[in-house]
Amino acid sequence: MSNSEKTAPVSLGQQMARWLEKNRGIIVVFVVLPLSLFFGLFMKLRHWLVRKFVSAPAKHDERVQAIQRQVQHWNKQPKAERKLMCTARPNWQSLSTTFFRKDQCHQINLPLYDILELRENQMTVVVEPMVSVGDVTAFLVPRGYTLAVCLEVAEATLGGLAMGVGMTTYSHKVGLYQESVVAYEVVLADGSLVRATRDNQFSDLYHALPWSHGTLGLLVSLELQVIRIKPHLKVEYIPVRGQRQYCDMMRDLSGALDRNRPTPDYLEATVYSRDEAVIMVGHFSDVPQDETHKINRVTRWYKPWFYKHAESFLHTGRGYEYIPLEDYLLRHNRAIFWVVETMIPFGNHPLFRWCLGWLLPPKIAFLKFTTTPGIRAMTFTKQVFQDIVLPMNQLEDQINKCEELFDLYPILIYPCRIYDHGPHRGQLRPPRKEQLVPGTNYGMFNDLGVYGVPRPVMEKKKFDAVAAMREMERFTVDVGGYPFLYADTFMTRNEFERMFDLTGYEQVRAKYNAEGAFPHLYDKTKPEIDVVEVGKQYIDPL
Missing domain, CATH: 3.30.465.10 (Uridine Diphospho-n-acetylenolpyruvylglucosamine Reductase; domain 3)
Known part of the structure; x- marks a missing residue:
């Protein structure tokens, strides 16, 4: 059999996909960002008109x-x-x-x-x-x-x-x-x-x-x-090497081990590899007169993307600065955490930031508005956008499972209390006994934020997105966690009902006549495409 007979012909759609992938950054900069800018201005004008003449x-x-x-x-x-x-x-x-x-x-x-x-x-x-x-x-x-x-x-x-x-x-x-x-x-x-x-x-x-x-x-x-609040947040950047070290520090700082431990006002970690993370601790603060030079407006268009700025402390060592609170609250907005890097690989380059950084971020609404069914199908199999609520006592397991399935960094970690409000009081089951902070009615969980392109996709290797996400969902339900439902889910109806406690939800639907009036939660949040079938079509690299 000749080589030509062995090699399947490349369709026009695949050729276009290859071209778009190779030239993604240029297309985003010269097409998506300008159109997104005008789209954003139009939406602002629309909202202004609505507020001015319709609402009050x-x-x-x-x-x-x-x-x-x-x-x-x-x-x-x-x-x-x-x-x-x-x-x-x-x-x-x-x-x-x-x-x-x-x-x-x-x-x-x-x-x-x-x-x-x-x-x-x-x-x-x-x-x-x-x-x-x-x-x-x-x-x-x-x-x-x-x-x-x-x-x-x-x-x-x-x-x-x-x-x-x-x-x-x-x-x-x-x-x-x-x-x-x-x-x-x-x-x-x-x-x-x-x-x-x-x-x-x-x-x-x-x-x-x-x-x-x-x-x-x-x-x-x-x-x-x-x-x-106070006008500024004093943010301390703590670089930590060693997975056990940064996981233990996050559990300690969040109060997961001791309810009486004083905790910072704001707390997060960005994990850059299995063994490297930067923990960020924030306290409301006034800026001393002799430290005004340490004020950092991190949302300015010419500034490094925040996650890159935080990463720099892995090399320079522990440090702190004062961030105006509004800047801190929207610190991840310009780069949409680090998603923009998958669109514009050179987006954090100083030349780009100074010249075109003011165009960022691309409007999420515009990106969705211009998403065709073909782009939608290809995107979910080539990229990961997931926020998952998981127990902090298994933080190491979360990170290892994420690396095993996606080999994707950075990873976001936000500690969060999950309260026990009693049985069937909402869609989340009460934390398990071993997950509760001693002496409280809550467990310390965390958001595991996984965004970007898995390494196998980056390296043009086979990647079964459906198998990977279904394995992540099995891990999530086994440890008593929950995925945010804004993202694609891959569960059957029975699997969904095993993960979420729908007893109270179904009672409320019946009591307030929502059945037959509004869609069911599973139907409302499941992907509108057949993820299993689409996933089979995109396992092979382009």
Whole structure:
């Protein structure tokens, strides 16, 4: 048999994929970034027009009543003709990697973009669900506050985080985003408006709404806990060599070993290899007069990407600096942690930063808006975007399993409390006895952030993305963890119900008539493509 007979012909699609992969950086710089800039300006203008002429805090009740009328109109339709309800917000505006089929649903318009009230006496802020992290940060920080749980991506919406999940470097003190929610205002399937809190008559709904992804009702406002701040954060960078050493230090600093141990205000680690990590410890601080030269505005366009800046301490040794709080809260925004490096390998070069760094980051909404089915299929098999909640007492096992399956660094580690609220109080099962911090009702878990291109893909080797992720999901359920559901999942319905406790969720769906009105959580969050079948097509390297 000749060589030509042995070698399968390369399709036009594969040739295009190869060309795009080889020239990805140039295409992103000269096509994606400029278009993303104009797209972002258009969206800002659109939001300004909406706020100026459509919305206003004083009109919140009117907007909610309009939403109730939409739901009541849906209820008047014959049951046989009703489609399941969802929001009319386009898929490309969300941070989820999936594309739920909203075209098959009855879409409810939710023009809710306003910050409604800062309640300083209660230490809370009331917002509509479409308010973004960037919006609320710009509003709160000049007033001396920030959200107790504030995500690092400016585009994320507060409502999306409430119906999904959020975690940050303050979470070792307060827990997941849901723990900072004081109240949810929700329109139910019958069009009624309820306010759900931790201890009122709708407490069952309150506990089921997190991780529900809009499958129990329509969120129309949130009351969120805020904390007092100082203008700057003193951040200490601690380079650590040796896996056991940095894992033990993270457990100690987070209070996982001793509930009485004083903990820093902010705590995170970036793992650069199995045996190298930089731990970052932050304390609210005033800047001494003789140390103003140590102020670092890390979000400036010409500055090194934050994770690269942190990595430099592996070479220079332990150090500290003062970061303005708003800069710290959005420190990972420019490089979207380190995802931009997969798009622009030369993006952290000083020449690029000084000349074109102001174009970053590419708008996530624009990237999703321009994602074709072919790009979607190829992307999920060639890249990893996962945040996974895992117990800190098995931190070494997490990192080793991640290296075994993906061989991908850096890895993000955010410690976080997971509370035991009792049986069937939400989709997360109570921490296991051995995972609890002694003398408390919470376990210390962590977000394992895995983003980027696995080494086998970088080296043009075979990589079975589906097999790798399914193995990671098996590991996750075995140790009592949970993947964030914004990312692709690979579980069957039975596997999903083994991982998540849906008992209370199903009771709430029945009690508040969500069954038949909103999609089920599994159906809402599962990939819209057949990941197993698509995965088979992309195992071979291009």
